[in-house]
Amino acid sequence: MSIDKKELVKRVSKRLSKGSGTVEEILDATLEEIYESLKQGDSVFLRNFGTFYVRTGRECWVFKFNPSQRLRQAFGWSSTHNPKS
Template identity: 95%
Template sequence: MSIDKKELVRRVSKRLSKSSGTVEEIIDATIEEIYESLKQGDSVSLRNFGTFYVRTGRECWVFKFNPSQRLRHAFGWSSTHKSNV
């Protein structure tokens, strides 16, 4: 199963009791800011989720993601995270 943007907006709207239009604007703006930061070569860290970054190669950029300890723990990849997921 995968979640598309429409479903993500619906779930966040429900969780926050906000209109889907407002949530969609916030999600769109967040994604645009992440894109712009990565295009400038900056990394983007989202606490308890992970860090997105790019590395330049000889002829291309490589997109990378380093998951947080909490996310690693959720998938059984970490032995250091102590709180509940």
């Protein structure tokens, strides 16, 4: 299963008891700011979610995402290795 933007807006609207038009406008503005930051070569850090960044290659830009520890834990893995586990 996957959710699209319309479903995401619906869920956030319900969670915040806000109109879907308002939530969609905020989501669109947030995404535009992320896009613009990445295009300028800046990374975007979202606490408890992760960091989006780009790296330049020889002939292209490479899009990267580094998940936060909270997101890693949600999927049962961590970036740190504990040999006693």
